Amino acid sequence: MKYVLENEYVLAEITELGATLTKFIDKKSGVDIVLGFESDEEYLKYNGNNIGASIGRNANRIGNAKFVLNGKEYQLSVNNNMNQLHGGGVNGFAYKMWKTESVKDDEVVFSYFSKDGEEGFPGNLTAKVTYKLDGRNLTFSYEGESDEDTILNMTNHSYFTLGDDTIKEDYLHVTSNLYAPVDEYSLTLDEVLETDGTPFDFNEFRLLNDNLSKLENGIDNNYVWEKMGDKLMAEFKNGRLQLNVYSDLPDMHVYTSQHLGGQHGKYGLTYYPFQAICLECQYFPNGINYGEKYLLPILRKGEKMSHYIRYELLNLED
Numbered sequence: 001m002k003y004v005l006e007n008e009y010v011l012a013e014i015t016e017l018g019a020t021l022t023k024f025i026d027k028k029s030g031v032d033i034v035l036g037f038e039s040d041e042e043y044l045k046y047n048g049n050n051i052g053a054s055i056g057r058n059a060n061r062i063g064n065a066k067f068v069l070n071g072k073e074y075q076l077s078v079n080n081n082m083n084q085l086h087g088g089g090v091n092g093f094a095y096k097m098w099k100t101e102s103v104k105d106d107e108v109v110f111s112y113f114s115k116d117g118e119e120g121f122p123g124n125l126t127a128k129v130t131y132k133l134d135g136r137n138l139t140f141s142y143e144g145e146s147d148e149d150t151i152l153n154m155t156n157h158s159y160f161t162l163g164d165d166t167i168k169e170d171y172l173h174v175t176s177n178l179y180a181p182v183d184e185y186s187l188t189l190d191e192v193l194e195t196d197g198t199p200f201d202f203n204e205f206r207l208l209n210d211n212l213s214k215l216e217n218g219i220d221n222n223y224v225w226e227k228m229g230d231k232l233m234a235e236f237k238n239g240r241l242q243l244n245v246y247s248d249l250p251d252m253h254v255y256t257s258q259h260l261g262g263q264h265g266k267y268g269l270t271y272y273p274f275q276a277i278c279l280e281c282q283y284f285p286n287g288i289n290y291g292e293k294y295l296l297p298i299l300r301k302g303e304k305m306s307h308y309i310r311y312e313l314l315n316l317e318d
Contacts, residue, residue, distance in 0.1 A: 001100060003108045005133040010313055012138050017043055018053035018094040019110040019129040021158050024138060026241055028315045031163040035276050038266050046263045050157040053094030054129045055086045057114060057121050059155040060253060060285035061187045067288040070149055076120035081185045088119035107132040123148030141308035146299050153283045153297035156309055159257055159276035162238045167277045168209035173235040174202040178224040188222050188285035218258035222285050226250050226295055234279050244312040247281035250295045254279060281309045
């Protein structure tokens with residue numbers, strides 16, 4: 001089942017499969033700024049890249065697909081070299097059929113019950129995802145409650161495009177001057193570096209190609225704030241549209257879609273590398289294995305966790 005949230009400025013379409021954002025359209029220009037597919041069947045067939053989906057239980061990679069919580073080691077499913085990525089293969093939240101809890105003109109709420117042991121995670125978890133439209137703002141929020149201590153680190157995995165042939169023609173500003181390097185398998189390392197003077201420096205608006213041309217493999221790195229509370233994390237623009245990303249989550253992973261390619265998407269398009277950018281607000285990747293130097297996504301038994309990401313889509317010609 002698909003739902004449409006619409007006002008005079010934008011239109012958003014969301015499907016129950018993966019609680020996935022399938023369209024996000026600026027109505028004045030007609031530009032749909034998210035990649036996607038036409039049907040649930042195509043999402044299941046082609047969407048190994050988690051395009052548009054609600055990611056869980058854990059966004060990004062967990063090293064060696066293991067973590068320790070309360071002195072007990074948990075072995076997770078392995079789906080990315082020796083690691084776990086985005087909650088586990090075709091059994092992560094992105095591939096589950098979520099239940100529609102409520103629908104309003106400006107809001108739709110989904111829920112999913114994740115059983116104790118699913119993909120190796122402890123606790124019976126009830127997760128909810130809400131999409132809410134307010135003017136030019138689309139807010140993705142999630143909450144979770146579990147009957148055991150567990151981890152919950154969700155995000156939205158939309159691939160954003162401003163209608164250009166490649167994001168290399170677009171401009172990016174990230175409001176942090178800190179980032180984390182990765183190993184050969186794209187696992188985020190327990191290290192935080194300054195972006196100044198590196199190709200990861202987007203402290204002011206920079207043409208993406210100026211930085212990407214200096215990198216062999218594109219960007220697939222966590223930018224570090226390590227603080228909660230509402231904050232502008234990124235601005236992404238061309239001459240016509242601008243997407244601003246706000247969140248209360250502590251960090252944001254930037255991925256320039258260099259591994260995208262060959263999928264047959266909506267509008268008859270075939271997707272290719274560097275066609276879009278992912279701005280994934282989340283907790284420090286693999287932070288559960290790096291200790292309390294980072295804010296940890298631990299959900300305690302009987303407590304509730306909630307976070308949000310707000311996307312503001314501006315038409316610069318207004």
